[in-house]
Amino acid sequence: MSLRLEARTDAPVTLKLLVSLGAGLAALLLVAIPVMFAGGSPFTAYGLIIQGAFGSMFALSETLNRATPLILTGLAAAVAFRARLWNIGAEGQLYIGALAAVLVGSGLLQMPSMLLIPTVMIAGFIAGGLMMVLPALLKQRFGADEVVITLLLNFVVLLFIQMLVEGPLKDPLSMGWPQSVPLLAEAKFDKLVPRLRMHWGLVVGVAAAILLWVLVRKTVLGFEIKAVGENRAAARFAGIAVDATMLKVALISGGLAGLAGVSEVAGVKGYLSADLSPGFGYSGIVVAMLAGLSPVGTVFAAIFVAAVFVGADSMSRATGISNYLADLVVALSLLCVLVGGFFLRFRIRYERTAAPVAGA
Amino acid sequence: MDVLLDIFGSANFWAAAIRIATPLIFGVLGALICERAGVLNLGIEGIFVAGAMAGWLAVYLGAGLWGGVLVALLTGAVFGLLHAVLTVILGLSQHVSGIGITLLATSLSYFTYRTALPTVTSPPRINPFQPINIPGLSDLPFVGPALFQQTPLTFLAVILVALVAFVLYRTPLGLAIRAVGDNPASVEAQGLSVRGLRIGAVVAGSALMALGGAFLTMSAFDAFFFGMVNGRGWICIALVVFASWQPGKALLGALLFGAFDAFQIRLQAEIGQVVPGQVFLMLPYLLSIVALVLVARRADYPRALLQPWFKGQRH
DSSP states (O other): OEEEEEEOSOOOHHHHHHHHHHHHHHHHHHHHHHHHHTTOOHHHHHHHHHHHHHSSHHHHHHHHHHHHHHHHHHHHHHHHHHTTOOOOOHHHHHHHHHHHHHHHHTTTSOOOHHHHHHHHHHHHHHHHHHHHHHHHHHHHHHOOOHHHHHHHHHHHHHHHHHHHHHTTTBOTTSTTOSBBOOOOGGGSOOBSSTTSSOBTHHHHHHHHHHHHHHHHHHSHHHHHHHHHHHOHHHHHHTTOOHHHHHHHHHHHHHHHHHHHHHHHIIIIISSOBTTSOSSHHHHHHHHHHHTTTOHHHHHHHHHHHHHHHHHHHHHHHHHOOOTHHHHHHHHHHHHHHHHHHHHHHEEEEEEOOSSOOTTO | OHHHHHHHTOHHHHHHHHHHHHHHHHHHHHHHHHHHTTOOOTTHHHHHHHHHHHHHHHHHTTOOHHHHHHHHHHHHHHHHHHHHIIIIISOOOHHHHHHHHHHHHHHHHHHHHHHHSSSOSSOOOOOOOOOOOOTTTTTSTTHIIIIISOOHHHHHHHHHHHHHHHHHHHSHHHHHHHHHHHOHHHHHHTTOOHHHHHHHHHHHHHHHHHHHHHHIIIIIOSSOOTTOSTTHHHHHHHHHHHTTTOHHHHHHHHHHHHHHHHHHHHHHHHHOTTSOHHHHHHHHHHHHHHHHHHHHTTOOOOTTTTOOOOTTOOO
């Protein structure tokens, strides 16, 4: 008997779903080891995480609040990865989007909410998008690797933001804290439920997921993205304008990450500071992979990752186990889903045959 | 001009440049070995953190300094093995696996640190490596303090550059590693194991990366801090391209980088807050990007980089 790998041409949706769920479960099982190492009971810890993430209206609101930027950065990664454009720079694009929101929405334009909010969102989208178009152009013109460039740009952007909020953009009324002037009240997102932190950014995120689903499934651009992602040379041979498609993907990807920044500024903080994002850009990569790059799946994956973070914080307060456990779950989920991807790509066949043919 | 003369004329400056370059030398060498074999390892940033934490913790718990170095090496090797299993055996995306390793290694290190030392507020210190005196050389005027009053890990880094260059270009093993990153089919045709060579290279390279982290906690500083690696790993990934995958140029790149960093710190101290500090901190990243764009056209990428290989596959 021998094991043979056979490439799948297409994986059914149910299998994709099973692999994502299996990966999440496998990650939770693996995390039991460090929990026991830290002297806790995994079952108690998981119970507290779930309770902390979903156990009350307040907990649920916190989870959805945390999921909001992750939906947008997850979509940013998903659309780029579909075209095999490796955007690792969502973190920087998020900050640039937030910066644009503050520049436009803190007094430059005086308009009613109905106009100002869309204006701020468009500004953030374009700013974040251009932040990704630049590395995409560098890749096309000079062959410069977009992974390293987008990664390095994250550091440049964060330092640039620090410089601004400690200097020209610093709020004189912030009592010395390095934070920008606040957004106008007209530019801020309303809360979805009074006294709870979740806000309209969540609706923006879900709407973006649906729009992206329509885009990749129902439009010519969606077909082109798929073709370019699967085989660039074949796409070019088939007459698809590969470079133009990649630039559009870059604009959409960076734009979505920029929107995540707008959402955090307009929905949560109200101002820009260098600690706006605790790594939403990087977590977005995990979210997209967990979702199998599916736009609608991204919403659920973002809620899962957000629940792990919010739940682990509350678990940590109750048990004293370090809340870095949340990062561990997220990292292990990514690796497990990656292994799961192997099963999506290959079917394992058992064969009752003689030794494989030499040279096969 | 006097300011510049003061800076470049001081032995102290050159000593600092070499000190700052040391972790980068380990990191670039490690990344270079992985990539020469055809595997990009974006786990480097996390492996730096893991090496820094593991080496430091081992010494804090009573191991000797060289025991700590060994622990760091092994930690790096384990993460390298994980990356190799995912990318070489299963043939999964090297980009995503690398990011996953970075997230895992970083969070596991922070979690372990918090769990091992739940109550401390200020990081506990160890006795780090001290500069060694090489009789004769260390006492030379200017050159002595600049080049030879360094800790053992710095000398090890420079020796490793020569060793890696020797292995890569002068031994059958090096030839096989270079071939496996360029044309795996030819390696298989010779009856060598493509997978074995790649796994070996990723494990060895990742072990070296961890030494870069260990240098931070056991030689440059005497404690472990959250966020202390601060992008050094990513810089190494850029430096490998800059160095065109050659150990000698990697050493040069790391030293240039170290010199630049040491220079900006001193210049800032001299001319004060004329320019915001962040501008100087941004420059290394911007320079890396510019360097990447400039060399990208003529960059001689290992041709099989990022391409998984399955036995019996033909190109």
